[in-house]
Amino acid sequence: MSIATIRNVMRGDGDRFVYVVSAMAALNGLLFGFDTGIISGAFLFIQDSFVMSPLVEGIIVSGAMAGAAAGAAVGGQLADRLGRRRLIFIAAGVFFLGSFTMAVAPNVPVLVAGRLIDGVAIGFASIVGPLYISEIAPPRIRGALTSLNQLMVTTGILLSYFVNFAFADAGAWRWMLGAGMVPAVVLAVGILKMPESPRWLFEHGREDEARAVLQRTRQSGVETELDEIEETVEKQSDTGLSDLFASWLRPALVVGLGLAVFQQITGINAVIYYAPTILESTGFGGVTSILATVGIGTINVVMTVVAIALVDRVGRRRLLIVGVGGMVATLAILGTVFYLPGFGDVLGIVATASLMLFVSFFAIGLGPVFWLLISEIYPLSVRGSAMGAVTVANWGANLLVSLTFPVLTSSIGTHWTFWLFGGCSLVGLVFVYRLVPETKGRTLEAIESDLRENVSLAD
Ligand code: BGC
Numbered sequence: 001m002s003i004a005t006i007r008n009v010m011r012g013d014g015d016r017f018v019y020v021v022s023a024m025a026a027l028n029g030l031l032f033g034f035d036t037g038i039i040s041g042a043f044l045f046i047q048d049s050f051v052m053s054p055l056v057e058g059i060i061v062s063g064a065m066a067g068a069a070a071g072a073a074v075g076g077q078l079a080d081r082l083g084r085r086r087l088i089f090i091a092a093g094v095f096f097l098g099s100f101t102m103a104v105a106p107n108v109p110v111l112v113a114g115r116l117i118d119g120v121a122i123g124f125a126s127i128v129g130p131l132y133i134s135e136i137a138p139p140r141i142r143g144a145l146t147s148l149n150q151l152m153v154t155t156g157i158l159l160s161y162f163v164n165f166a167f168a169d170a171g172a173w174r175w176m177l178g179a180g181m182v183p184a185v186v187l188a189v190g191i192l193k194m195p196e197s198p199r200w201l202f203e204h205g206r207e208d209e210a211r212a213v214l215q216r217t218r219q220s221g222v223e224t225e226l227d228e229i230e231e232t233v234e235k236q237s238d239t240g241l242s243d244l245f246a247s248w249l250r251p252a253l254v255v256g257l258g259l260a261v262f263q264q265i266t267g268i269n270a271v272i273y274y275a276p277t278i279l280e281s282t283g284f285g286g287v288t289s290i291l292a293t294v295g296i297g298t299i300n301v302v303m304t305v306v307a308i309a310l311v312d313r314v315g316r317r318r319l320l321i322v323g324v325g326g327m328v329a330t331l332a333i334l335g336t337v338f339y340l341p342g343f344g345d346v347l348g349i350v351a352t353a354s355l356m357l358f359v360s361f362f363a364i365g366l367g368p369v370f371w372l373l374i375s376e377i378y379p380l381s382v383r384g385s386a387m388g389a390v391t392v393a394n395w396g397a398n399l400l401v402s403l404t405f406p407v408l409t410s411s412i413g414t415h416w417t418f419w420l421f422g423g424c425s426l427v428g429l430v431f432v433y434r435l436v437p438e439t440k441g442r443t444l445e446a447i448e449s450d451l452r453e454n455v456s457l458a459d
Contacts, residue, residue: 017217019145021136021194021195022145023148024190024194025088025149026151027152027186028152028187029153029155031092031095031121032122032125032126033155033158033159035064035121035156036157036273037157037160037161038163038176038177038180039061040164040276041173042173042176042177043057043060045173052108058403063116063119064115064116066395066399067116067123068126069396069399071119071120071122072126072392072394073123073388074388075123075127076385076386076388076389077385079127079384079388080384083196084132084135085132085194088128088187088191089188089191091121091124091125091128092185092187093184094124095118095122095125095181095184096185098114098117098118099179099180100178101114102118102178123391126391127387129149130146130374131384134376134444135197135199135200135383136195136213138219139443141312143311143316143372144311146372146376147368147369150368150371150372151305154297155301157272158300158301161290161297163179164176165294198214198217199229202229203380211226214226225443229380229445232380232445235452243379244382249382249386254435255373255436256386256389256390258435259369259370259432260390260397262324262424263366263367263397264398265397265400266327266331266425266428267331267358267424268362268367269398272297272359273402275292275355276289277406279292279355284348292348292352296352296359299356300359302363303359306363306364307363307364308368316369317432317436317438319364319368320365320369320436321432321433322364323361323364323365323366323367324365324432327358327422328429330357330358331418331419331421333357334354334355335416337351338351373436373439374386375387376439377437377451380444
């Protein structure tokens with residue numbers, strides 16, 4: 001967040017309130033990050049408590065992604081039907097249930113059930129966090145506010161590394177997994193005090209409530225914004241879920257699905273989930289690897305802050321182009337580092353530095369901007385469902401990469417694996433350059449209107 005943004009926040013009551021609302025909703029991101037990150041550490045000790053087949057081990061680690069894909073598949077429609085706020089409350093409850101089940105699991109089947117439940121909550125949260133914030137935020141700071149969710153994802157991942165570290169000596173995996181209950185309770189209680197999305201309210205015929213929310217969250221322009229929302233709602237009155245397959249919506253669907261897949265197949269979670277393993281292979285000891293991983297997690301948070309400061313000024317497209325371009329370059333370097341002999345003792349240091357650079361470029365581009373754009377480019381009538389479809393693709397691709405990374409490195413080598421991610425990034429760069437629209441500073445209704453009028457999104 002830039003100094004100017006902080007000053008703006010302090011000036012206006014509307015902005016201050018909308019920051020509190022967004023920060024509360026961004027706890028969805030914190031839980032998403034924490035619950036995906038915590039398993040790497042906890043798993044080491046779970047293996048000491050239970051005898052498991054490799055298949056069951058795989059399900060425990062990647063079960064959350066499968067659960068998240070399932071959660072995302074229904075979460076979008078639930079958000080459209082029940083409302084954004086109610087789904088956040090449900091997600092918090094499911095998070096609590098999943099963490100509790102894992103923490104007290106007496107046997108492997110219960111543990112697996114807990115992990116799948118937790119995954120469903122992650123799926124809900126990954127849609128409804130950015131969706132809710134983008135609908136309640138004023139256009140001028142929507143990018144920064146919505147990206148708070150991604151900032152909390154990265155913070156949650158980092159926090160999970162620390163919690164793992166804190167409980168590692170005692171091997172207390174139940175405490176590691178149970179720790180997720182705390183933010184879940186805060187989110188459940190906090191969201192009850194927050195208003196519903198004004199756009200969802202309007203769409204459900206609750207105009208007065210929508211106006212009241214806008215009055216609390218805007219310094220001016222409430223009636224104009226309401227008129228715009230009304231116009232959009234009127235246009236869509238004859239359309240429904242089938243809109244998702246309408247030809248005018250296709251460009252936006254292609255952009256969302258493409259970004260969803262590129263966000264994952266460019267390899268971020270090979271690094272986020274496997275950094276200690278990658279670093280140990282360079283000759284680093286266990287503790288050094290974990291410390292270097294904390295460094296990688298920290299740079300992920302820091303660079304997301306940089307993205308937030310820039311996203312409403314330089315725009316979404318430019319951040320994506322610089323970010324994905326940088327990933328292409330750093331992946332080429334990473335492949336080379338692992339390919340060339342002769343780095344000897346410094347291999348670990350060079351690899352850590354390259355991984356940090358790679359994560360930095362992800363964090364200023366594909367990390368936050370993917371979640372932001374998919375909450376902006378879909379029409380109100382199908383926003384939840386479209387985000388759901390795109391998010392399922394994101395979790396599916398995540399599952400694919402996290403399951404195949406160990407197989408890839410042992411079959412084609414670490415260097416080729418990074419070059420493969422680099423090749424995917426290069427295709428991703430062309431995709432972004434040619435197809436991704438700029439949405440900076442525009443109302444969600446103006447973005448929708450362009451889409452309906454068939455204006456090429458990338459113009
Ligand atoms: C991605 C996650 C990833 C995280 C890392 C998110 O935007 O969706 O898969 O683990 O960023 O910061």
